Amino acid sequence: MRDRLLDAVERLLVKGGVDAVRLDAVAAEAGVSKGGLLHHFPSKRALVEGVVQRLVDRFEAVLPGPDAPPGAYTLAWLDSSIPEVAPEPGTTGRDEVPIALLAATGGPEVLDVLQRHYRAWQERLDADGLPPGVSTLVRMAVDGWWTARLLRLAPPHGAAHAELRRLVADLIATGRADTGPRHAGPAGAGPSTTEPAGAEPADTAEESR
Numbered sequence: 001m002r003d004r005l006l007d008a009v010e011r012l013l014v015k016g017g018v019d020a021v022r023l024d025a026v027a028a029e030a031g032v033s034k035g036g037l038l039h040h041f042p043s044k045r046a047l048v049e050g051v052v053q054r055l056v057d058r059f060e061a062v063l064p065g066p067d068a069p070p071g072a073y074t075l076a077w078l079d080s081s082i083p084e085v086a087p088e089p090g091t092t093g094r095d096e097v098p099i100a101l102l103a104a105t106g107g108p109e110v111l112d113v114l115q116r117h118y119r120a121w122q123e124r125l126d127a128d129g130l131p132p133g134v135s136t137l138v139r140m141a142v143d144g145w146w147t148a149r150l151l152r153l154a155p156p157h158g159a160a161h162a163e164l165r166r167l168v169a170d171l172i173a174t175g176r177a178d179t180g181p182r183h184a185g186p187a188g189a190g191p192s193t194t195e196p197a198g199a200e201p202a203d204t205a206e207e208s209r
Contacts, residue, residue: 002040005030006054009047018110021047045108052113055098063124070129071176074138077125078168081146086161098150130175141168 008030012020021044027037041047062080064072125135145164149155156164 001032001036002050003054005032005037005040005047006050009051013051018048023047048110049113052110056113056117066124066127070179071172073124073128074130074135074175075169075172077121077135077139078142078165078172081142082165082168084162084165086157129179130172131178134171134175138168138172 005026008026009021012025012029023037023044024034026041026047027034030037041050059080063076122136122139125139128135145155147153155161
């Protein structure tokens with residue numbers, strides 16, 4: 001029943017935005033009584049939050065767990081949002097629902113939920129084992145590309161799309177290559193060494209004499 005109601009909310013979002021999501025309209029769209037709707041979702045906010053949470057759950061399902069190797073979470077962020085082959089121009093498919101939600105991000109029904117999940121996702125990116133800033137830079141690039149594609153803000157196509165994706169993937173690969181035995185500390189803590197800060201390594205100092 002919950003999925004049936006959320007499917008109805010998604011259809012109304014695509015047709016008329018958040019303003020179209022009214023309790024009586026959702027009940028009619030889903031073919032249920034208003035009482036049946038209120039049993040699962042007591043308010044319009046709960047309905048919209050339910051749609052957002054379902055999209056989040058689908059996204060989370062493709063992300064690796066905390067025991068994944070360094071860079072795996074960042075790579076999954078890229079893979080889940082930017083396909084290797086560019087979508088055909090003008091195609092949206094299931095993207096219609098995120099588009100409607102993006103248009104409503106000024107409202108608390110959407111923004112509060114997204115902000116909470118993004119904080120958690122950013123913490124996982126920060127702990128992904130790559131050099132400081134790499135995972136965040138990848139997220140910003142991916143989110144910018146995703147938004148441009150959904151809103152049709154001149155997203156790259158064809159060879160330009162492939163090159164963009166390659167550049168972002170190379171950034172992750174380079175970050176993974178930079179994390180070796182010397183990066184034994186916590187993610188983002190920098191190289192682990194017994195040399196005093198700013199000291200020249202012993203073998204290099206010996207050669208310079």
